[in-house]
Amino acid sequence: MSKQVLNFAAGPAALPREVLAKAQSELLDYAGSGISVMELSHRSKEFEGLLNRAIADVKTLLNVPDNYKILFLQGGGSTQFAQVALNLLGAKEGNSADYLVTGTWSLKAYEEAKRYGTINLAFPLPANKKYVTVPPQSEWKLNPAASYVYYCANETVDGVEFDFVPETNGVPLVCDMSSNILSRPVDVAKYGLIFAGAQKNVGPSGVTLVIIRSDLLDVKQHPATPIMLGYKLMAENNSLYNTPPTFAIYICGLVFEHLKALGGIAEMNARNDRKSQALYAAIDNSNGFFTSPVVPAYRSRMNVPFRIRGGDDALENKFLKEAEAQNMIQLKGHRSVGGIRASIYNAISEDNVTQLVAFMNKFLAANNA
Ligand SMILES: Cc1ncc(COP(=O)(O)O)c(C=O)c1O
Structure with missing residues (x-):
């Protein structure tokens, strides 16, 4: 069993483990x-x-x-x-x-x-x-x-x-x-x-x-x-x-x-609602430590860009480094906008988002001096 890595990449992005395992099992002999x-x-x-x-x-x-x-x-x-x-x-x-x-x-x-x-x-x-x-x-x-x-x-x-x-x-x-x-x-x-x-x-x-x-x-x-x-x-x-x-x-x-x-798209929709709500709540409840630049009505449920202390590069780099040490990878924002971006497509589970939120809250507590 390979180590568990949470891949928050914007694309190519995480695929369901079950799909990769099925492909592996059929790789040498299809049907x-x-x-x-x-x-x-x-x-x-x-x-x-x-x-x-x-x-x-x-x-x-x-x-x-x-x-x-x-x-x-x-x-x-x-x-x-x-x-x-x-x-x-x-x-x-x-x-x-x-x-x-x-x-x-x-x-x-x-x-x-x-x-x-x-x-x-x-x-x-x-x-x-x-x-x-x-x-x-x-x-x-x-x-x-x-x-x-x-x-x-x-x-x-x-x-x-x-x-x-x-x-x-x-x-x-x-x-x-x-x-x-x-x-x-x-x-x-x-x-x-x-x-x-x-x-x-x-x-x-x-x-x-x-x-x-x-x-x-x-x-x-x-x-x-x-x-x-x-x-x-x-x-x-x-x-x-x-x-x-x-x-x-x-x-x-x-x-x-x-x-x-x-359970099809209805099930994905419900999960994506819960996942994105949990992540935006962590941002909005951080007293301005984390900020989302997007007007709330148009915030993406799939790609969540955010800044730390309004764009503190050193602190954002620290966040990315510590996240990586916790096996949470590809959280760097797109090079054109900087900051952090968590992409939480269907293959990212609710539990994965819970882990990210826990890490964010810990980072907040340790760096909000
Ligand atoms: C919304 C959107 N449209 C188009 C593209 C371009 O896709 P591709 O790299 O497959 O050409 C991307 C790539 O990330 C995208 O996110």
């Missing part, structure tokens, strides 16, 4: 085939079987309506920033889209999309480049003739999460759910397209889950769209146009089975 999943042809019946089970399980877990396709693509979340624009900007004549920029990742998506069409910001960027909230919908400027409206449901770096689904009055809604998919119920019917890089709440890096409404497959693509970046082509080929990341898809499938066995 009696005598070979590893890694060695299976993507055209074999065994692989198509596991791919189709993974698709069916995503549909069950997220209650995906029949008029949506599930794709497993490559290139990470960042390739989706281009793929969305290349495939969907042509839905209306103006080739324009509206972007809600609430953090680091939606800003990147906005910058990428500008290469392919007219991209409007629904509200201005914050003057100090600090993302701590979602401006009220009444202040948004949405163009009814836009081809789509884009947003990021959970900003992994900044810790800003939407607690509502934007109202677009019929304009297709596109969402980056890389860091909160499968953490809470989602009404998929409200979306045109959802994507998520797997390496946080779904599986290993190297595969991106895409859920797309079928009618959007017929939007005229940008003429420079690489063949590999066509959603329609990928949908027509059940994500098997070229060699997909077979092992990564297999692990995603194991995660889906695991989540179903635990």
